[in-house]
Amino acid sequence: MMLVATKKRKWTLWIATTIVVLYAYSVYISFFSQQLGYVYDPGTDRLFQVSLTPNISTCDKWTPLIPFHRCYLGEVGNVVYRGTLRSIEAKRNLMKENPKEWLDNQNEKIDELLSGHSTKELEFWNIEYFRTPVVPVAELLPKRLSVLENSTTDQNPDVIAADVVIARMMFNAIPAEIEVVRNAVLIRGMAARRLLTWMEVLELDELPN
Structure with a gap:
């Protein structure tokens, strides 16, 4: 016993x-927890990659302590400027059509960084966004991204219209450059993962919803 x-x-x-x-x-x-996201500026065609973190300030204080419950991932953390959508598309097309030339270009950039001769300035970005639900997302997305319009994750829309404040800080440069962008687009959830995969060659309409 x-x-x-x-x-x-x-x-x-x-x-x-x-x-x-x-x-x-x-x-x-x-x-x-963190989630991949993007901010797209239709006026300049710029695309920023962001990490979305829990928005604790708007979350019930007990939510994180309840198993399998999470706060909404809506706070912008790290920001990386990816370039214009047009330039990204040109690079992915080059990767598909002429891999050798694309690889040579990448090696040149790496050599510049290692040799210290790179002309690219060290920069840091910060983004704050404010939703504008009355603005139709369909009017803001370029045609190549229109398939993301109705994407949802956890019953929440993945593509959101927003006004954004963008701060660009250069190394040893004061003050920071600050601009307000009206009618930008925040892309999150499954739509953000599909966009990342698109930048790695696959067509958006080839990807699962």
Whole structure:
């Protein structure tokens, strides 16, 4: 009987430990999870890649502590300027049609960075956005991205109209350059992952919704 009781205690301890670990992991993910996103400026054709983090300030304080519940990933973290959509499309077309030339171009850029002769200035970006739900997203997306218009993740739209404030800070340059862009587009969730895959050669209409 004692042996059976000991085994039961071990199983109970093992199950309890597993539950605690899973709960701790769930809470950690709630606070520190990130999601890929993009901000597109239709006026200049610029595309920014962003990381979306939990918006704790607009989240109920108990939500992160409830297993399998997360705050909305709406806070913009790291920002990387990817270039204009037109230039990105030109690069992906070159990658498809002439891989050798594309690889040579990449090697040249790497050599410039390693040699210290790169003319590209070190820059840092920051973005804040404010939703403008009355603006139709269909009017803001270029034709090549129109297939993303109705994409949803977790029953929330992936493509959102927004006004954005963009700050560009150059190394050793003060003050920062700040601009307000009206009627930009925030792309998140599945739509953002599809856009990333598109930049890696596949056509958008070849990708699953």
